[in-house]
Every structure is written in C-alpha cells, then in structure tokens.
Amino acid sequence: MPTGLIALIVVTVLVYFGLAQRVLDRMHLTDKQALFFLALMIVGAYVNLTLWPPPTQLVINIGGGLVPLFLAGYILSRAGTQHEWSRTALATVITAGAVYTAGRLLPAEPGTMLLDPTYVYALIAGITGYLSGRSRRGSFIAATVGVILADVIYFVRLLATGTPGRAAIGGAGAYDTVVLAGLLSVLLVEVIGETREKLAGGSEEELYEHRLRGIQATGSGRDAEHLRERTGKGEGRE
Amino acid sequence: MKVVNRHLVATVLSLLIVILASATTFAHQERADGYYSFLDPKGQVIFQTALEVSIGDEFIAEDNSHYRVTRLEKDKAYCEYLGKISLRPQEEGSGPAAWFSVLFPFRTSPVSAVRNKAVAIYHTHSDESYVPSDGSASIYGQGGIFKVGRAMASRLKQLGLGVIHSTTSHDPHDAMAYTRSRRTVAELLRRRPAAIFDVHRDAVPREQYVATVKGENVTKVTLVVGRENPKIKANLNFAKQLKEINDRENPGLIKGIFLARGGYNQDLFDRALLIEVGTHENTREAAERGVKLFAESVPRALGVAGTPARTQPAPVTQRTGSWTALAWTLVLLIVGGAAYLYLSTGSWDELKRKIQRFEFMTLLGQKKK
Numbered sequence A: 001m002p003t004g005l006i007a008l009i010v011v012t013v014l015v016y017f018g019l020a021q022r023v024l025d026r027m028h029l030t031d032k033q034a035l036f037f038l039a040l041m042i043v044g045a046y047v048n049l050t051l052w053p054p055p056t057q058l059v060i061n062i063g064g065g066l067v068p069l070f071l072a073g074y075i076l077s078r079a080g081t082q083h084e085w086s087r088t089a090l091a092t093v094i095t096a097g098a099v100y101t102a103g104r105l106l107p108a109e110p111g112t113m114l115l116d117p118t119y120v121y122a123l124i125a126g127i128t129g130y131l132s133g134r135s136r137r138g139s140f141i142a143a144t145v146g147v148i149l150a151d152v153i154y155f156v157r158l159l160a161t162g163t164p165g166r167a168a169i170g171g172a173g174a175y176d177t178v179v180l181a182g183l184l185s186v187l188l189v190e191v192i193g194e195t196r197e198k199l200a201g202g203s204e205e206e207l208y209e210h211r212l213r214g215i216q217a218t219g220s221g222r223d224a225e226h227l228r229e230r231t232g233k234g235e236g237r238e
Numbered sequence B: 001m002k003v004v005n006r007h008l009v010a011t012v013l014s015l016l017i018v019i020l021a022s023a024t025t026f027a028h029q030e031r032a033d034g035y036y037s038f039l040d041p042k043g044q045v046i047f048q049t050a051l052e053v054s055i056g057d058e059f060i061a062e063d064n065s066h067y068r069v070t071r072l073e074k075d076k077a078y079c080e081y082l083g084k085i086s087l088r089p090q091e092e093g094s095g096p097a098a099w100f101s102v103l104f105p106f107r108t109s110p111v112s113a114v115r116n117k118a119v120a121i122y123h124t125h126s127d128e129s130y131v132p133s134d135g136s137a138s139i140y141g142q143g144g145i146f147k148v149g150r151a152m153a154s155r156l157k158q159l160g161l162g163v164i165h166s167t168t169s170h171d172p173h174d175a176m177a178y179t180r181s182r183r184t185v186a187e188l189l190r191r192r193p194a195a196i197f198d199v200h201r202d203a204v205p206r207e208q209y210v211a212t213v214k215g216e217n218v219t220k221v222t223l224v225v226g227r228e229n230p231k232i233k234a235n236l237n238f239a240k241q242l243k244e245i246n247d248r249e250n251p252g253l254i255k256g257i258f259l260a261r262g263g264y265n266q267d268l269f270d271r272a273l274l275i276e277v278g279t280h281e282n283t284r285e286a287a288e289r290g291v292k293l294f295a296e297s298v299p300r301a302l303g304v305a306g307t308p309a310r311t312q313p314a315p316v317t318q319r320t321g322s323w324t325a326l327a328w329t330l331v332l333l334i335v336g337g338a339a340y341l342y343l344s345t346g347s348w349d350e351l352k353r354k355i356q357r358f359e360f361m362t363l364l365g366q367k368k369k
Helices: A003-016 A021-026 A031-044 A062-079 A082-105 A117-133 A136-160 A177-199 A203-217 A221-231 B002-020 B096-103 B145-158 B177-189 B232-249 B284-301 B322-345 B348-357
Strands: A048-052 A056-061 A165-169 B036-039 B045-049 B058-061 B065-073 B076-084 B118-122 B162-165 B195-202 B210-213 B216-219 B221-226 B254-260 B272-279
Touching: A021 A136, A031 A062, A048 A062, A056 A062, A056 A136, A062 A082, A062 A136, A062 A177, A082 A117, A082 A136, A117 A136, A117 A177, A117 B177, A136 A165, A136 A177, A165 B177, B045 B058, B045 B065, B045 B254, B118 B145, B118 B177, B145 B162, B145 B195, B145 B272, B145 B284, B177 B195, B195 B284, B210 B284, B216 B272, B216 B284, B221 B232, B221 B284, B232 B254, B232 B272, B232 B284, B272 B284
Parallel strands: A056 A165, B036 B076, B118 B162, B118 B195, B195 B272, B221 B254
Antiparallel strands: A048 A056, B036 B045, B058 B065, B058 B254, B065 B076, B210 B216, B221 B272
C-alpha cells in the first residue's frame, strides 16, 4: 500500500475515533468536516482537471490538489486575524521557495538523499511551514499551498521558456507530496509543540491559554493579540 | 520586526535542512564526472553504474552472486560477498507479516489476475539519449530514451499485450523529476496495468553494456529496485522472475539487479521496476534490440505467455509483500503512538494509570466533561 494512502487511512481512523479532536479544534474543523475532506481526497484522486492545454500543460488533481487547496482556503477563512493572514501568506511563499530551490539544488538521483524525494519535499515543506507558521493552521496551509506554488513556478518556467511539458498539481492524488506535506506539517506541530511543552514543564502553556481565554471572554481582542506577541506563545498552540 | 526575524531564521534553517539532506549539492545531472565501480573482496570490478551508490546497496550479478556495499571511497564501492542468491520468489517469511499471511491467506494475489491487462512504460529522465545515434547524451524533453520505450512497446504489442507508453516529459533532469514522474505513475496506475517500467539508460563506459545475445549485438539491461520502498519484496520478486526467465532464454542480457537507495516511486505498485537499457556510449539501435529481447520475457513473468517454460513452470502465485508494508506501518503506529502518549503524560506511571482507567479520550485531547 503506498505511503500516502496509508497516512490518509491512519488519519481517517484517528478522526473517526475522535482521537484527533484537539488538532481539528485548533484547525477550526469538526470531525464530520475532516472526514468529508479526507473522503474527497481519496475519491478525487481519480480525476484531473486541465487548466492549460498542451503542449505546456497544467492540470490539477481533485484529490491531491484542489481539495487540499480548498481546505487550506477554508481553514484560512475561518482563522480570522489580519496578522495570521499575512504570517501564513509569508510562510507559504517561503515554503514554495524552499521546495522549489531544493528541487533545483538537490542531486538528481534519489540515492544521494537521506530520504526518498517524496518524503524529502514533504519534510522540507512541513518543517518550513512549521518554522514560519508555528501553528497547525499556518503549517498546514504553508505546506500544502507551498508545494502547489512550487508546481506553479515550474509551470511558469516551462511556459516562459516555451518548453513542452506537464505540471500536474497534486497529480499523484492521495500519494502526492501535497497531501503528505500537509499531514506531516500538522504532525510536526503536534509532536514538536507537545515535546517543547513537556520540556518547558507544561504549566506555562496552560497558564497562557487560561489567561488568553479570560481576556477573550472580556471581549478585548487587542489584549489577546498583545499577550500573544508578548509571551511569544500561542502560535505553536493554535 | 520580530516576525520578520523569525521568518529569516526559518528561511536560513530551511536552507540548512536542504543542504544537510543531501550528500552533494549543485549536482543537477546524473554523474557526468564519472561512475562508481563495485569491487568484490578480491578487488575485481563486478559492476559499474552512474546511479548514486550508498553503503548498504546490494547487487545481484549475472551469475547470481550477491554483494553488499560496505565501504565507499571516491568512485569505488567495496562490497562483501553474501553468497549465491536464489531467483525463486521469496516467501513472506517470519515476523509480523507472517501473522497477517496466516490470518488472511487469501491476500496472496494469483498472477492469473493480471491477464488482459496492459504493461505501462514511462521515462522519469526524459532527456536521456545515446551519443552515437542521437548526437548528445541529453536532449531536453525528447531524449532518445523515448524511442527505446517505443521499441519495447511495439515488441510487447506484437506479443499480444496491451501497452500504455507515456511520453510525458519530466525534465529538467533534477531532484524533482521523480516527484513529477510520480504523478505520471499514479495516472498510469489508474488504468490498472499488470506491470510498470521506468525506462532509463546508464552513463558508464560502453563495454559494460555490450553483449551478443542470440547472435544479435545488443545492450545489456540492469534491473533497479528501490530499497526505501515498502514494496521492495514484491518488486524484487518481480525483478528476480524477469532475470530468471532471461538468464534461461536470453543468457547475457541481464547485467544484474541493483538494489539502490531511494524509492523510485516503486512504493506505488507491486510490479514496478526501473530498467537501465545500455549506456550513453552505446548506439540507441543496440539498446532498442536489447529492450525488445527483454520485452519477450515480460509476458512470461506475468504468467500470460503462450508457451510453457522449459525448465521451471511459471509461478502460479506471487507474494506481493504488501502485508510486510502494512505490518511495519502498524508497528510504527504503535511505537509512535506509545511515544506520543508518553510525551502527553510525562511518565510511565501516569501512562499506565491512564491506560488502566482507559482515559484515552482525555489523553488524546478530548476535553474532560
């Protein structure tokens, strides 16, 4: 069974049994919405939409490209603050740059890398997304849209040089780097966030959340923003 | 300002990761500067390849001698000899996978299930070409390798098999090429082929691939199986079947089986193989003749050949190795889950207490009621 599909099934099982609820809460998703999107990714993997005709072709796979893109947009639309929008946009551009640059600089043969290209790009996108986004929402959006943007850059390059070729965004569907990068980025935030919290003793985090909730309850969004800036926290826990 | 600084740090770290993730950077192309020579314990050259080589890579030579790379020094790969290998398909063996095979014996897929299906061919390195015939070792987007793929396709068609030959370009010949060709593979797999071949050519001196088989001047063929791939067992079994048939019917055609680091998108399918047909210094015509001979062994390996095998019946079933992959996934999931639970609770005692009380929901994030 291919890695991407295994990952999706594992995630589906976790969501189904309610085990990923905290993660989904932070991403402003309900269990049902998450299952709906996961099902769409698996089923949609069989359909490609042509966006630009040959000889320099651009296609987008519904399961591997369009659904993750739509999901990223949906999560961002629910996220809210201007600060989060701009931070996520910057994180996405950085991720796209890192993935594209890695593609140009890394050696062509998979044997030279620590990992197979499929995981290397997902890992680069996941880590860059995490470092620049620092939230589950930000990381997921940066990783998925970043990989998609890297494909768009490739397409633009083909078009600009008049080279026949094909950019297939998320073309491998559930097995594609887009999907793996999205899942990996959320996993990284969860595991690294959890580890950092443990190393820090955990209490500070809870205290922060407690205080943030208290401020939000009194209706002062600016204070909450200020607290987030001042403590440097919150980004890792969204 | 603080946000900008953090993004700068993120960018620098990302670039560091990029550099650390590779042994050599700025190497867009295959090794144009040279190739690796595999040396046996006596110092004899047993194999040469322009593919990247890592410690732990294995090579099954023409005579089925099995070697493993233990040390790398510049262009030399020192190997240990592991004995002669059997080309009979490997059973699932012991370990977690064996339990699944016992529990679900129906999972072994009969080769007869692949009847009436097509063989898919594509080219990750669509620029690869043959200097004497094509004038260059690399022709962007339309390499001579497409013609070698076409020769293989036409022979398979003559033998009565359906063929899907993708001529999609995945150039430039850079690190993203396999990520791009992964999409082509996924698309080809939607048409449910019986086998899928990624056709390449090597870049070592021509003598390495020169052969005379059945009176014809041809190039040899190397079968490449990715080691970082959950389907390695199934892919290797397929490679061994092809080698066994060719060793019998086209002796000297198969140079060997190279188990290389990397996945080569072979995780997507049980019967996925990368083949190196000749080298850039051979003529393309010799490569076309070589790949045609190789194509003749494909129907037999898939169990759809008209004539029965002479010395050994075609295998009735073949183990796919999928259960091994699933077993490993489950093992990793359990180990990863345990590590995550440990991190969440902070101590083994607390973890034990939570497990005894079955407090998984609170442990994994559901709010306490």
